[in-house]
Amino acid sequence: MSSRKVVVIGAGPAGYVCAIRLAQLGQKVTVVEKDQLGGTCLNVGCIPSKAMIAAGALMDRVRHASTMGLTVKDMELDVEKLVSWKAGIVKKLTGGIGILLGKHGVEHVVGEARLQDRSTVVVKGQGGETRLSCDDIVIATGSVPSGVPGFEIDGTQVWSSTEALAPEEVPGHLVVIGGGYIGLELGFLYSKLGSKVTVVEFTEGALPGQDRDCVKIIERSLKKRKIKLLTKTAAKGYEAAKDKLFVKVEKRDGGDTDTIECDQILCTVGRRPFSEGLGLEHVGLEVDGRGFLPTDQRMRTSVPNIYAIGDIAGQPMLAHKGSKEGLVAAGVIAGEAEEYDALCVPAVIFTSPEMASVGLQEAEAREQGHDVVVGQFPFAASGRAMSLMETDGFVKIVSDAKTDLVLGVHMVGPEVTELIAEAAMAIELGATSEDIARTIHAHPTLPEAMMEAAEAVHGMAVHIYQKK
Numbered sequence: 001m002s003s004r005k006v007v008v009i010g011a012g013p014a015g016y017v018c019a020i021r022l023a024q025l026g027q028k029v030t031v032v033e034k035d036q037l038g039g040t041c042l043n044v045g046c047i048p049s050k051a052m053i054a055a056g057a058l059m060d061r062v063r064h065a066s067t068m069g070l071t072v073k074d075m076e077l078d079v080e081k082l083v084s085w086k087a088g089i090v091k092k093l094t095g096g097i098g099i100l101l102g103k104h105g106v107e108h109v110v111g112e113a114r115l116q117d118r119s120t121v122v123v124k125g126q127g128g129e130t131r132l133s134c135d136d137i138v139i140a141t142g143s144v145p146s147g148v149p150g151f152e153i154d155g156t157q158v159w160s161s162t163e164a165l166a167p168e169e170v171p172g173h174l175v176v177i178g179g180g181y182i183g184l185e186l187g188f189l190y191s192k193l194g195s196k197v198t199v200v201e202f203t204e205g206a207l208p209g210q211d212r213d214c215v216k217i218i219e220r221s222l223k224k225r226k227i228k229l230l231t232k233t234a235a236k237g238y239e240a241a242k243d244k245l246f247v248k249v250e251k252r253d254g255g256d257t258d259t260i261e262c263d264q265i266l267c268t269v270g271r272r273p274f275s276e277g278l279g280l281e282h283v284g285l286e287v288d289g290r291g292f293l294p295t296d297q298r299m300r301t302s303v304p305n306i307y308a309i310g311d312i313a314g315q316p317m318l319a320h321k322g323s324k325e326g327l328v329a330a331g332v333i334a335g336e337a338e339e340y341d342a343l344c345v346p347a348v349i350f351t352s353p354e355m356a357s358v359g360l361q362e363a364e365a366r367e368q369g370h371d372v373v374v375g376q377f378p379f380a381a382s383g384r385a386m387s388l389m390e391t392d393g394f395v396k397i398v399s400d401a402k403t404d405l406v407l408g409v410h411m412v413g414p415e416v417t418e419l420i421a422e423a424a425m426a427i428e429l430g431a432t433s434e435d436i437a438r439t440i441h442a443h444p445t446l447p448e449a450m451m452e453a454a455e456a457v458h459g460m461a462v463h464i465y466q467k468k
């Protein structure tokens, strides 16, 4: 197959990964980015949040290290230095992407792209407009924060996650609107940095949609840290007076109202796919009711030479899902027999303790007709977790009773954002819980909890007592 000319719009983890893979497969690639290389993930999402969270976690550990006999007397937080350290990591990574694109011969055009027709992309840059003609177009325009009526994100009184990741100071009292994963990650972070934190959540509990047994541990931790979680509560608006903000909240069911005095509002009610100004109408493309661009398993939209990947292409809006789709689209364009056939997409949440999951939850598995067996192992019985002073949480394996196939794994506890990789691999490779149980796991490590949870599926965990 001869080389095709491809324009990729957006250089987030979906777009830049796709562009590099296209180049590796011998295609001529131009990537158009209106902002910074790396997109949300590298600039204002995954990477900066996890850098800040790592600093918060370290502060927290130092604070509690006296149990181990370590007392640090004068720990001080230099917010400016913390933010500039984080910015340095972002700069290194985004610079690295620029270098990688260059080395692979990918042309990088700076500017805002729009579709003129099915084979022409117009880029509005500093020097005016440029027309790029191509054989294929990959749309990877990502997502932007959603707002809540009454809370316009202004970067000063009302932050989005972007401003929360570059503070000038740590607010006295932070009200977080939205108890999803971004809100809770940042809520825990600010609590560790010294803020009083209140989280306002509309649904029944934190982290809607996640395994409820795992969430219980997170909710217990919120309580322990004195982070107030107001559930079934709607934030209705706010007023500012005398250097303070007054957030009006209303109980979802009874209509009771209250006002919370705070210093800063952080709005994290979710993100919405972004395709404004892209000119989809010029090529006959339409987004669905939620703003996503529908695709098939090969990432093709309804227009044969136009592909969509990443957050714009649907849930889950996660960086690694977008990157995978980028690899698939690149393969398809290069004429390979690629399709998106992942059995599962792991999800990680950097709360305290961390949470991670992959595959089906118990209820979902039952709804799909599986006879389910669950094996669970608590970190309280793990020597490694004890030595890390992080014994809250567990590993839970959801298995099919007939075939023993692992259907889902849900974890809450120390380093589970790393541990989940083994679970994802197990599901992708069609492992049974017996396969995991029979695999020797190094001692003393946290992944032993995965092995013991697999043993527990068969009532055979060694380091806990399981009643017959």
Ligand SMILES: Cc1cc2nc3c(=O)[nH]c(=O)nc-3n(C[C@H](O)[C@H](O)[C@H](O)COP(=O)(O)OP(=O)(O)OC[C@H]3O[C@@H](n4cnc5c(N)ncnc54)[C@H](O)[C@@H]3O)c2cc1C
Pocket (backbone or CB within 6 Å): 009, 010, 011, 012, 013, 014, 015, 032, 033, 034, 035, 036, 037, 038, 039, 040, 041, 042, 044, 045, 046, 047, 049, 111, 112, 113, 114, 140, 141, 142, 143, 161, 162, 182, 274, 277, 278, 309, 310, 311, 312, 317, 318, 319, 320, 321, 322, 348
């Ligand atoms: C605070 C926070 C924490 C997060 N943490 C995690 C995490 O831990 N793990 C995880 O998997 N995900 C996380 N995410 C989500 C993750 O960042 C996104 O899922 C991911 O960035 C989506 O990648 P993408 O390439 O589809 O889009 P984006 O990263 O949004 O990139 C899209 C790019 O397209 C560009 N663009 C848009 N329109 C045009 C146009 N017309 N012309 C030119 N360029 C255009 C944008 O400027 C942007 O750079 C987090 C997000 C946030 C906000």
